[in-house]
Every structure is written in C-alpha cells, then in structure tokens.
Amino acid sequence: MRIFALAISIFALSACASSIMEGFLGQPVQAAMVKYGPPQNAFDMGDGRRAFQWEMKSSYTTPVNVRNSGNVQAYGNTAWWTQNTQISGGQTVTGRCLYTMYGRWSDETNSWILEGFEKPRLMCE
Secondary structure, three states: OOOHHHHHHHHHHHHHHHHHHOOOOOEEEEHHHHHOOOOOOEOOOOOEEEEEEEEEEEEOOOEEEEEEEEEEEEOOEEEEEEEEEEHHHHHEEEEEEEEEEEEEOOOOOOEEEEEEEEEOOOOHO
16 A cells, blocks of 8 residues: 555656746746856857756654663562663765757847756656
C-alpha cells in the first residue's frame, strides 16, 4: 500500500517544475530572473543559444525516533530494571537541483528570449 501511495504522489507531483519552466518559454530571461533571481551560470552553446542555469538547494532533518524497552527482574524484596534505548533519525538530508533554460538573442527585444529547457530529473520535478 505504501508503494502505491508513493507512486500516486510522484505521479501527482510530476511535471511541476517542467510546467513552471514551460510557462517562461517565449519570454525574456528577465521574466524568470524576476521570479527566481539571477541564474548561477550562463554560457553560450555554440549554436546561437545561451544556457541559463538556476540551482535550488534544499535540506531537511528526519524526525528523531526514540524507542525504549526494558525488563524488570524481581529478587525478593528488590527489583532490577534493565533498559535498552534505541535512537534513530535526526539526519540532515540535502538536495540540489539544477534547472537549465535555453535562450536565443533577439535584436527586436534586445534580450535573450527563452525557447527551451532541459527536463529536470525526477527528484527535482
């Protein structure tokens, strides 16, 4: 059941970043810059296009789970308690996604017009 729920979640979230990037096609690169800031990288492709790259970093910490178990041993008038504590989680998970859009220079608008993009990897959609 968990795998099914995960598959449905991935399907529901798929193409989110691609849809956003698609919305910038035909617009000057400044439209994306207003929304996401300047690209971290820009370079010429050699065919008249320029690639613009935005990098998004994220991190989160997994929840901490503490599990205690114990045993009581009674010896006459005395009881002994032994305990085992297991702590898991608390790790920081970081991710990095690179989004690349391609633009072509327009003398008409005097700017780079976005005309394509690289489809982000699944974890970045």
